[in-house]
Amino acid sequence: MVRRRKQNKSLVTLIIAVGLVLLSWTAFGRKIGLDEWLNQGHQTQTSHVENDEYTPDRQLAESVMSASVRQRLGQKIEWNGHGAFIIDDNRNDLNADVSSAPYAVNRKENGAMIGDAWLNRTTRQYRNRSETGQGRTDWRPDGFRQKLNLSGRYSHAYDRGHLLAYALVGGLKGFDASESNPDNIATQTAWANEAQSADSTGQNYYEGLVRKALDQNEQVRYRVTDLFEEGNLVPSGAHIEAKSKSGSLEFNVFVPNVQKGIEINYRTGCLGQPASQRVVFYCSLLHKNDIF
Structure with missing residues (x-):
């Protein structure tokens, strides 16, 4: 016992x-x-692997940073380590002390496409595109020479990239936030458009910061400028700026229009494989199944 x-x-x-x-x-x-x-720090093993596999490295990101692009961005340009660049210490010259109704406008200026907006929670769109009649379209912006069945997370090359995103301005009456508005859509790589984590900072990541601010009843001045080299159909990248009226949100960044695994002819939109010694650009006529 x-x-x-x-x-x-x-x-x-x-x-x-x-x-x-x-x-x-x-x-x-x-x-x-x-x-x-x-x-x-975001230096966990998982994020490190994600950066290596999917996120553009600095060399690829800087491939679109010509002297003219740099001149239009700002005085101070810093690599953020996650695919994009911080401009002028994340500060911008937007005036967020605005007393007016929300608005969203598109314009072209010095060869750039610009989306400029004053946003609040009423401009947010929570419904799916199919519910609002702004769903999938076959219209394609200049340079949209799609390539499907790529390896990796981003199985296609291009998206119809919004300057002012549907989720941010789709609730604003009178503004065309569809995927067929030629003033608000440009050819953008899948990575530059879709990447949305702090370890892979595509445009969707920064749009997410604005979405959260609007959901918290903030008012936000927001501007996206797609920068083009002269004569190019595909933009070099998106200069994205935001500032809330309360001062709780402010950023100034550049998301390069690049993607691992493809090489882009920005003048035409043609695609090639960068690993090959001799790049053959993909410029054949699109089949119906290639439209994405």
């Missing part, structure tokens, strides 16, 4: 010890995650 009690006591002691180890391991793991979040 005494021996059995000792065995039971040993078993309980072992269970408690294992529990303490697991608790310590969990707490340590949570602390590391919290520290990383607080420091905004």
Whole structure:
């Protein structure tokens, strides 16, 4: 009987010890995650792999940063380590002290396409495109020479890239936020348009910051400028700026219009494989199934 009690006591002691180890391991793991979040380092193993596999490296991102593009961006241009560039310490000259109804306009200026807006929660669109009659379209912007069945996360080359996104301005009466508005749509790579994590900062990531601000009843001045080299059909990238009236949100960034695994002829939109010694651009007529 005494021996059995000792065995039971040993078993309980072992269970408690294992529990303490697991608790310590969990707490340590949570602390590391919290520290990383607080420091905004985003240097976890997962994000590192994501950057390597999907996010443009600095060399690729800088391939569109010609002297003329740099001149139009700002005095200070810094690589953010996640596919894009921070301009002038994330500060911009937008005037967010506005007392007017929300608006959204498109214009062309010095060869650039510009989307300029004053947004609030009423401009947000939460409904699906199919519900608002602004769904999928076969219209294509200049240079949209699609290529499908690519390897990797982004299986296609191009999207119809909005300057002013449907989710931000789709609730604004009178503004055409569809995918067939030639003043608000340009040819944009899938990565530049869709990437939305802090480790892969495509345009959707920055639009997400504005969406969250609007959802919190902020008022936001917002401007997107697609920059083109002279004579090109495909923009070099999107210069994106935002500033909230309260001052809680402000950024000034450039998202390069690039994507791993493809090489773009920005003059025509033709595509090639950069790994090959001899690039053969994809410029054949599109089949019906190639329209995306």
